[in-house]
Amino acid sequence: MTDNSAATSHYDFSSLQAIISSEGVQMHASEVHGVLAGLICGGLTFEDALNDKSEGHNYLNLITDLLNNGEKLPSSITNAFTVLYSQLWQAILNDDFSFSPLIADDDDTLAERSVGLCHWVQGFTLGFGLQQKNTNELSKDVQEVLTDFIEIANLSDAIDEDEASEQAFFEIAEYVRISALLCFAELGVPPEQPSTKTTVH
Numbered sequence: 001m002t003d004n005s006a007a008t009s010h011y012d013f014s015s016l017q018a019i020i021s022s023e024g025v026q027m028h029a030s031e032v033h034g035v036l037a038g039l040i041c042g043g044l045t046f047e048d049a050l051n052d053k054s055e056g057h058n059y060l061n062l063i064t065d066l067l068n069n070g071e072k073l074p075s076s077i078t079n080a081f082t083v084l085y086s087q088l089w090q091a092i093l094n095d096d097f098s099f100s101p102l103i104a105d106d107d108d109t110l111a112e113r114s115v116g117l118c119h120w121v122q123g124f125t126l127g128f129g130l131q132q133k134n135t136n137e138l139s140k141d142v143q144e145v146l147t148d149f150i151e152i153a154n155l156s157d158a159i160d161e162d163e164a165s166e167q168a169f170f171e172i173a174e175y176v177r178i179s180a181l182l183c184f185a186e187l188g189v190p191p192e193q194p195s196t197k198t199t200v201h
Contacts (some may be wrong), residue, residue, distance in 0.1 A: 010087055011083060012102070013030065016032070018125065019076055019077060020080075022075060023074045023077055025068060026068075027068065028133065030102055030116040031120065033084065033102035033123065034119065034120035035066060036128040037101070037126025038113065039127040041124070041187065042130070043131045043132065043188060044189075046189075046191035046192075047191065047192065057080075060078055060082070062127075063081060066127075067124070084102075092181070093190060100173075100176065100177050101116075101117060109161065110159050110169060111159050111161070117172065117176065118153050118154075118155055122153045124180060125149050125150065131187075136199070139186060149179070152172060152176065
């Protein structure tokens, strides 16, 4: 299969999911993005994530262990995840509030977006938990976020496609976005030299 992921500098949900699915790997793109966000917002440093010998191990190894039963991923997917990791750091560090959970866009159904958000918060909780194992030491605000995320992850996907449901979903998604940034503000570790425009290898 042709590996065209290296030519892509930015991924949205559909493009990332297409690469994952084309390789026959059973992963949800939103959950992958959520795991990476949880790791970063929980304190995984930019530098340690690249070091196989670090306590946190390489982020690609973590994704493989958590979401692919430890089985090696095709290079097209690891290349895409490498871009995604840099993309995520850049969005979190930017002052333009460009960070948001990677889910289906507004052209997709509300049910598809809701499922994606549930996968994202599940992934975030997984990644965050690997970095912050003792939740009792966290601030009350962060503890509340984690509790809320568990509830959001279990929301029903039986959603009416109407304006009221759209508004409710928007408010939940915005809460998730802001809450993840709150976790990073309290526990995240910005890179020593944040050159996030360069793709990490």
